[in-house]
Amino acid sequence: MSATLRFTVVSEAFKKRPIEVPAPAERPSEFFAKYVFNREKMHKYLPADVFHKMMDVMDGNATLDLATADTVAESMKRWAMSLGVTHITHWFQPLTEGTAEKHDGFVEHDGKGGMVEEFTGKQLVQQEPDASSFPSGGIRSTFEARGYSAWDPASPVFVIGDTLMIPTVFIAYTGEALDYKAPLKKALHAVDKAATEVAQLFYPDVRKVISNLGWEQEYFLVDESLYVARPDLLMTGRTLMGHDSAKNQQMDDHYFGSIPERVAAFMRDLEIQALELGIPCKTRHNEVAPNQFELAPIFEETNLAVDHNMLMMMLMRKVARKHGFRCLLHEKPFAGVNGSGKHNNWSLSTDTGILLHGPGKTQLDNLRFITFIVETLMAVWKHNGLLKASIVSATNAHRLGANEAPPAIISSFLGKQLSDVLEHLEQTTDDEIALAGKHEMHLDIPQIPELLIDNTDRNRTSPFAFTGNRFEFRAVGSEANCASAMIALNAAVAEALMDFKVRVDALMAAGMEKTKAILKVVREDIRTCKPIHFDGNGYSEEWKQEAARRGLDTEGSCPLVIDRYLDETSIQMFRKTHVFERAELEARNEIKWETYTKKIQIEARIFGDLCLNHIIPVATRYQSALIDNVHKTSQIFPKDVADSLSNKNINLIQQIAGHTTFITENVAKLIEARKVANRIESEREKAIAYHDTVAPLIEAIRYHVDKLELIVDDEIWPLPKYREMLFIR
Ligand code: ADP
Ligand code: MG
Numbered sequence: 001m002s003a004t005l006r007f008t009v010v011s012e013a014f015k016k017r018p019i020e021v022p023a024p025a026e027r028p029s030e031f032f033a034k035y036v037f038n039r040e041k042m043h044k045y046l047p048a049d050v051f052h053k054m055m056d057v058m059d060g061n062a063t064l065d066l067a068t069a070d071t072v073a074e075s076m077k078r079w080a081m082s083l084g085v086t087h088i089t090h091w092f093q094p095l096t097e098g099t100a101e102k103h104d105g106f107v108e109h110d111g112k113g114g115m116v117e118e119f120t121g122k123q124l125v126q127q128e129p130d131a132s133s134f135p136s137g138g139i140r141s142t143f144e145a146r147g148y149s150a151w152d153p154a155s156p157v158f159v160i161g162d163t164l165m166i167p168t169v170f171i172a173y174t175g176e177a178l179d180y181k182a183p184l185k186k187a188l189h190a191v192d193k194a195a196t197e198v199a200q201l202f203y204p205d206v207r208k209v210i211s212n213l214g215w216e217q218e219y220f221l222v223d224e225s226l227y228v229a230r231p232d233l234l235m236t237g238r239t240l241m242g243h244d245s246a247k248n249q250q251m252d253d254h255y256f257g258s259i260p261e262r263v264a265a266f267m268r269d270l271e272i273q274a275l276e277l278g279i280p281c282k283t284r285h286n287e288v289a290p291n292q293f294e295l296a297p298i299f300e301e302t303n304l305a306v307d308h309n310m311l312m313m314m315l316m317r318k319v320a321r322k323h324g325f326r327c328l329l330h331e332k333p334f335a336g337v338n339g340s341g342k343h344n345n346w347s348l349s350t351d352t353g354i355l356l357h358g359p360g361k362t363q364l365d366n367l368r369f370i371t372f373i374v375e376t377l378m379a380v381w382k383h384n385g386l387l388k389a390s391i392v393s394a395t396n397a398h399r400l401g402a403n404e405a406p407p408a409i410i411s412s413f414l415g416k417q418l419s420d421v422l423e424h425l426e427q428t429t430d431d432e433i434a435l436a437g438k439h440e441m442h443l444d445i446p447q448i449p450e451l452l453i454d455n456t457d458r459n460r461t462s463p464f465a466f467t468g469n470r471f472e473f474r475a476v477g478s479e480a481n482c483a484s485a486m487i488a489l490n491a492a493v494a495e496a497l498m499d500f501k502v503r504v505d506a507l508m509a510a511g512m513e514k515t516k517a518i519l520k521v522v523r524e525d526i527r528t529c530k531p532i533h534f535d536g537n538g539y540s541e542e543w544k545q546e547a548a549r550r551g552l553d554t555e556g557s558c559p560l561v562i563d564r565y566l567d568e569t570s571i572q573m574f575r576k577t578h579v580f581e582r583a584e585l586e587a588r589n590e591i592k593w594e595t596y597t598k599k600i601q602i603e604a605r606i607f608g609d610l611c612l613n614h615i616i617p618v619a620t621r622y623q624s625a626l627i628d629n630v631h632k633t634s635q636i637f638p639k640d641v642a643d644s645l646s647n648k649n650i651n652l653i654q655q656i657a658g659h660t661t662f663i664t665e666n667v668a669k670l671i672e673a674r675k676v677a678n679r680i681e682s683e684r685e686k687a688i689a690y691h692d693t694v695a696p697l698i699e700a701i702r703y704h705v706d707k708l709e710l711i712v713d714d715e716i717w718p719l720p721k722y723r724e725m726l727f728i729r
Contacts, residue, residue, distance in 0.1 A: 006229065006717070010724045013223035018265035019323050024272055033278035035083065035159040037076055045075035057153045060189075060208075064153055069121030076157060077106065077119040080164045087163045088119060090127040090149040092170040093180040094134045095591050097481055099310050100170075102129045103163060124166060125151050134170075135594065136178055137587030147172050152181060155307045158277050167307050176584050180483035181303070183579050187487045188302055190494035190577035195348050198375070198497045199355060201504065201518065202368040206350045211490050214299025214470070215309050216283075218340035218478050219316060220292050220328040221263060226720040227326040232606050236599075237330035237395070237479070240607045240698065241615070243706040244336040245290075245723035259286060263293065266323040270295070273315055279308045288404075289337035290726040299345060299470075302490070306483045309342075313479075331477040332398035334722060335702075339399035340478035341406075344485055347470035348372060348493075357469040367518060370425065374525050375500050376471060377412055379492035380464055381532035383573065384410040385553030385564040387464075388475070390488035392561045394599035396477030401556055406463030406475040408556045409547045411534035413462030419535060425519075426526045461538035491577045498576065500525070559687035562592045593687035597677075600690040600698075604674055607698050608667045614718045615705050616660055622712045623656040652711060659704040659711075670697045 024031055033040075039058070042051055050071045056062035080088075089101040104127075108118035127149045134147070148171050151157075155167035170179035177183050188211050195209035227233055232240040259267065271281045274297075283296040295316075300308065313329055320327035332339035348355040355372045380387060387410050392400070401408035414422070459465055463475040476485045500521060507517035531550035536543060548554050555561050564570060565585050574580040580588075626649045634642040677689035709717060 006720060009225045009229050010720060013225050013724075016223065016262065016324055018262040019269075021265050021269045021272070028275050031272075032275050032280075034276045036278040037079055037157045038278060039156075041079055042072075042075075045079050046072065050075075054153070060154065064125065064151075066121050066125070069125045069151075071121070073119050073121045073124040076124065076164065077117065080159055081106075081117065083159050085159055085162055085164050088123065089163055089165055090129065090151075090168040091165045092149050092168045093310060093481060093483065094170060094178060095137075095180070095588065096135060096595075097479065099314060100129075100134065101163075101165070102127065119164075127168070129170075134178060135591040136172065137590035137594075147178055152185065152303070154185075154301075155304055156278070158311075160277075176581075176587070180306070180481050180487070183487050183584075184303060184306060184483040184490075186579045187490040187494065187577065190579060191348070191490040191497070194494040194497035194501070194577075195355065195372075196350075197501050198371065199350055199368070201501075201514065202364050202371075203350070203352065206352070208351060209355065210349050210351075211302040211486070212299045212345075212347045212349055212354075212470070213302040213305035213482060213486060214296065214345035215305060215476075215482055216294055216296040216343040216345070217309065217312060217316075218287055218292060218294045218342065220289070220330075220333050220340065221266065221320060221325040222291065222328060222333075222725050224321065224324050224326050226725050229720050230725070232603075232610060233326075233328070233333070235606050236603050237328060238333045238398070239335070239722075239725075240603060241610065241702050241705045241709075242334065242719070242722045242725075243709045245721070245726055259284070259293075262323065262325075266320060266325060267293070267295070269323065270315060270319045273319060274312060277311060277315070279312055287338070287340075289334070292338065292340065299347075302346075302486050306481065306486060309482050329479045331393075331396045331479060334726065336722075337726070338404045339402070341399065341474060342476045342478045342480060342482065344473040344476045344482055344489075345467070345470045346473055346486070346489060354469050356466075356471070364515075367515065367522075370421070371500070371518060371522055373414075373418065373466070374422070374522050374529070375496040376493055377529045377532055378500075378525050379489070379496040380410065380412055381529035382496070382569065383488065383492040384532060385555070385561070385567065386492065386570045386573075387473075387485070387488050388553060388555075389561050389564040390485045391473075391475045391477060391480065392558045393477060393480065394558060394596045395479055396475075397558045399477065400475060407461065407538040407543070409538070409544065409552055409554050410463050410475070410532075411538065411547065411552065412471070412532050413459040413465040413535050414533055415459075415466060415535070418466060419533070422526050422533075426523060459535060459538075462534070463538065487579065491574060491579045494577045495573045557688070557691050559593055559596055559684060559691050562589055562596075562687075563684075565589050565592075590683050593683040596687045597683070597690045600695050601674065601678075604670055604694050604698060607701070608670055610719075611663050611667050611701065611705065615708060616663060618716055618718055619656050619660050619708050619712055622716060623653055623660075625713075626653050626656075655711060656708065659708050662704045663701055663708075666697055666701045670694065670701065673697060 039055070042054055046054060050068055053062065053068050054072060057064050057068075085106075087103045087105050089103045091099055091101050094100050104123070106117040106119050107115045110116040129147065129149055149168040150171070152167050152169055157164055157166045159165065167181070169177070169182040169185065171182055172178050191211050192209050196206055199206040199209055222233070230239060232238065267284050271284070274281050280298040280300070281295065282298050283294070285294055286292070287294050295312070297308065297312075299305065316327045316329070329340070331341070355368065356376070357369065388408065399405040463473070465472045465474065473485055473489065476482060503521045504514075504517045507520060508514060512520070531552060534543065534547075544554060553561075553564065566589060571582050571585060574585065575582070630646040630649050630653070633646050636642070637645060673693040677686055677694060680686040680689055709721070
């Protein structure tokens with residue numbers, strides 16, 4: 001972009017006004033889930049017997065037969081056509097991180113030369129998208145292209161525009177999962193089964209345990225015209241160059257600050273649309289970095305919450321464009337300011353209450369609380385490397401381990417009260433567990449009521465923190481599909497609970513009384529999983545060393561962290577819980593390494609191009625202007641005057657020469673490093689090469705580009721700067 005164009009674009013961006021978002025005529029409770037074929041709509045549109053059948057299917061107590069599917073499809077069609085729908089699509093979550101869809105019209109030949117609107121049970125239940133161009137890690141070679149998508153009745157269909165969207169799993173012809181949803185459903189089934197059996201030790205009536213997820217989505221907004229003027233942002237989702245703005249987040253004035261009008265209009269629009277699609281939005285606020293925000297709905301059953309998060313990310317991108325913004329979901333769009341995460345608040349509950357909720361009214365409640373806490377910790381301890389593997393990516397790597405986000409070592413924060421309880425239990429042999437309840441805090445401020453304080457304090461540096469009635473898995477990246485983390489966590493917890501149950505059963509079979517048996521196993525486990533418990537500062541250097549001493553996984557290189565999926569403990573765990581077979585894990589790892597490589601490869605290409613075609617020419621032009629000035633000065637003034645006048649410029653000319661030389665030489669090295677890496681056959685080795693040789697060069701060169709940005713005349717600098725992109729309203 002030319003310099004004049006940059007100024008026009010920036011000034012236009014600053015002048016933009018908020019788009020009016022008319023207030024909805026109805027209250028949220030009335031338009032909530034307007035575009036969702038949920039239980040309420042089913043009740044209205046389905047014959048009574050089919051409705052009851054569907055309820056059983058949705059609750060996981062029956063499978064869908066084709067006759068039922070036909071009736072359901074017919075009713076869905078009637079409902080959807082009343083909303084102007086003409087197409088259907090199976091909506092699935094391939095391993096590329098986003099969602100995919102293939103649209104088909106409702107139309108069929110009527111046999112008389114005309115058309116009828118048709119939508120059959122078969123179309124609802126199953127499609128066969130050509131799967132050859134989705135990553136499969138070699139499970140399905142391109143000539144064997146059949147993959148199936150199959151409706152997940154636990155996640156209701158919904159309407160966007162003229163299309164009926166059907167959430168589906170995506171599997172290979174040979175049965176292996178090619179997506180996130182299929183294994184997630186298996187992991188949720190495993191944790192339901194294992195947790196129900198353990199919960200029945202305490203409450204024999206429990207029939208079902210539900211895994212809950214409440215995600216908190218962080219994101220940045222950038223004015224669209226500035227976004228398109230940054231090829232790096234456009235192609236990679238992050239700025240590959242750009243000097244810190246003089247002011248960024250050091251004043252802490254953005255967090256919880258008042259929301260700018262243009263952003264507020266966007267948020268209102270987004271929330272209305274999300275509520276209409278049945279996403280229970282609740283919280284919104286500014287985040288730490290300038291132009292960074294957060295959105296969080298009320299927690300839901302994990303499978304549905306994951307779908308809603310995928311849908312929400314799609315909506316955010318769409319609605320942002322309507323408001324003249326681009327929504328950046330990348331974990332680190334700007335260096336020097338905080339990146340974005342997606343805290344995953346996770347808990348287990350029965351039809352009667354939350355299992356991680358404590359302390360309870362009775363001794364048994366308290367023991368149940370402790371059991372589920374300790375077994376979760378056992379899972380996190382045993383699989384800490386795997387849990388990290390479930391959240392690493394080329395993009396999240398910029399955020400993890402920096403002093404703003406969870407460290408690259410998984411540990412768990414429990415807070416003072418819970419830590420005391422566990423310690424007490426471990427050190428005593430009593431059979432009594434007494435836990436203090438919530439205590440009241442007297443504020444002594446007139447007219448302000450007494451507050452109930454939570455039993456837990458907060459620790460922002462912990463990647464897996466207990467927060468009163470749930471664990472908050474904070475290491476998840478903003479762009480990620482939450483399913484990845486939720487598969488690993490729920491499956492690992494299922495395994496820990498299965499293992500717990502086996503040991504308790506054995507003690508009881510040997511004649512030990514139930515409570516004593518549970519306490520004995522819990523005590524053992526408190527001792528075993530102790531290394532995972534850490535309430536201190538996760539950012540500190542000492543912790544890194546201490547964690548290594550404790551045997552926790554401290555690996556920081558993304559391609560190597562991915563190896564944890566193929567550890568024997570991981571393979572056994574996924575097999576026991578029926579989530580993945582070894583071959584699937586191997587294939588999925590191939591995809592992960594390949595994705596890592598491609599991301600860095602694209603960054604390296606764009607970066608090299610920007611350096612050679614944007615930065616070097618502009619820096620050289622400014623350098624020539626300075627040389628020209630020095631030259632003319634020497635012609636006009638006597639030598640001693642000219643020398644003193646030109647001192648500063650000569651120094652600048654030399655600095656520019658230093659930076660441009662470094663950039664030119666190292667971009668050549670960058671290209672060479674890529675070539676060498678590209679020749680490597682193994683996806684794993686290639687990803688390692690990209691991590692070790694290509695990525696560091698980008699960072700090293702960037703330093704010099706950012707220095708040039710400070711030197712070169714602002715009037716000819718070709719790219720919108722941080723201060724322009726980050727403070728736009
Ligand atoms: P924070 O104080 O952590 O920023 P937020 O209000 O932004 O909290 O988000 C907390 C999220 O945790 C919400 O989605 C909320 O519904 C969810 N949540 C609350 N209780 C539970 C629970 N028991 N299990 C899972 N998620 C929960
Ligand atoms: Mg939070």
